[in-house]
Amino acid sequence: MKIYDPFKEFVRPTTAQGIFSETEVELANRNSGMPLESLDYDVTPIGQHYLLTHFDIPKLSNLDHILSFRGQFSNPYSINLEEIKSLPKKTMAVTLECAGNGRSNVVPRSFSMPWKYGAVGTSEWTGTPLRALIKKAAPKSDVVDISFTGADRGYDSGHEHNFARSLTLKQIEELDVLLVYQMNGIPLLPQHGAPLRVIVPGWYGMASVKWLTEIKALNESFDGYQQTGTYCFRTTRDEPGIPITDIRVKSLMKPPGIPDWTSRKRLVPKGEVSLIGRAWSGGGRKIKKVEVSVNGEWFEAKLYNSNSKYSWIKWALDWDASEGHYILGCRATDNSGQTQPDTQVFDVGGFANNAIQQIEIFVR
Ligand SMILES: Nc1nc2c(c(=O)[nH]1)N[C@H]1C(S)=C(S)[C@@H](COP(=O)(O)O)O[C@H]1N2
Numbered sequence: 001m002k003i004y005d006p007f008k009e010f011v012r013p014t015t016a017q018g019i020f021s022e023t024e025v026e027l028a029n030r031n032s033g034m035p036l037e038s039l040d041y042d043v044t045p046i047g048q049h050y051l052l053t054h055f056d057i058p059k060l061s062n063l064d065h066i067l068s069f070r071g072q073f074s075n076p077y078s079i080n081l082e083e084i085k086s087l088p089k090k091t092m093a094v095t096l097e098c099a100g101n102g103r104s105n106v107v108p109r110s111f112s113m114p115w116k117y118g119a120v121g122t123s124e125w126t127g128t129p130l131r132a133l134i135k136k137a138a139p140k141s142d143v144v145d146i147s148f149t150g151a152d153r154g155y156d157s158g159h160e161h162n163f164a165r166s167l168t169l170k171q172i173e174e175l176d177v178l179l180v181y182q183m184n185g186i187p188l189l190p191q192h193g194a195p196l197r198v199i200v201p202g203w204y205g206m207a208s209v210k211w212l213t214e215i216k217a218l219n220e221s222f223d224g225y226q227q228t229g230t231y232c233f234r235t236t237r238d239e240p241g242i243p244i245t246d247i248r249v250k251s252l253m254k255p256p257g258i259p260d261w262t263s264r265k266r267l268v269p270k271g272e273v274s275l276i277g278r279a280w281s282g283g284g285r286k287i288k289k290v291e292v293s294v295n296g297e298w299f300e301a302k303l304y305n306s307n308s309k310y311s312w313i314k315w316a317l318d319w320d321a322s323e324g325h326y327i328l329g330c331r332a333t334d335n336s337g338q339t340q341p342d343t344q345v346f347d348v349g350g351f352a353n354n355a356i357q358q359i360e361i362f363v364r
């Protein structure tokens, strides 16, 4: 039997709709999603927040951890966690969503983490604004990109690298980027990036580098694999693609009633049913409207405010359910007029799928 050695020759696996391979199941075990009933919370309890880790979770020590500023800075320096904690503190509620959320529903499916709906969650992130630290390092005048490198290393599609992403100075100026060491009021857990991670509010999760060790100023465009090889919208494999940035408008419903253990279909008692869920958009855009569909008929939901411009909001609708079989869905519209599509436009990597969720219920 031929041994497949992905470190020598990368073969891109094909997928079949509705059939998931053992490797995809293993990825789905490592990278758990938020249970949809957790849509009940403004702030997702830590153990219910989704996880996406490409390589291995590095074992790092809070005591020894050092963040280094290198490359084209006039004042490169290193700083430890205690020093970072003594800087001005900021806590922000931010909804994080993986760009691969919904990938399983894109046909044909890209062979990667097979998310359904759960790669989203909202946390109270505490840290210090990145802007001031970069300013102190003083990027030289020809700097075009700032890269952020994590301690985790591995292979993706034949490329060996540490997980790393970049932002331009202008993006750092405009995006309220935080260097984070606490999640929901407690120190970051190893799987969420301890001791130190980046949070880029309003962007898909890939920008929020975990296990941050190095910030580097570059006088040419950053071309790391996680920036240019993946996380780009593509209609064919070979095109350079369009970099993925801010989150598309989206909403999800907390599945009503009770589930069947394996099929996850729902049984709902007839009468008044309170349908609730969350809606969010990227780039600090506000949600203007959420509509709920019951077998294709639309009703407008009530919206609740959030005190953070980067956090999802709650929506609710009371529905008088009569006996029957239903498909429920919800659709958010943001203040730029963007709304969710019925079906997703194809993307090679299955990224940023914000098509309307479908929940199958039986009312008795
Ligand atoms: N160093 C590092 N940072 C990373 C990743 C990673 O694999 N390594 N995954 C990214 C992706 S794709 C997402 S969606 C978020 C997930 O953050 P969470 O696991 O804390 O929810 O982290 C991002 N930061």
Ligand SMILES: [Mo]
Residues within 6 Å of the ligand: 052, 097, 098, 099, 100, 205, 206
């Ligand atoms: Mo992600």
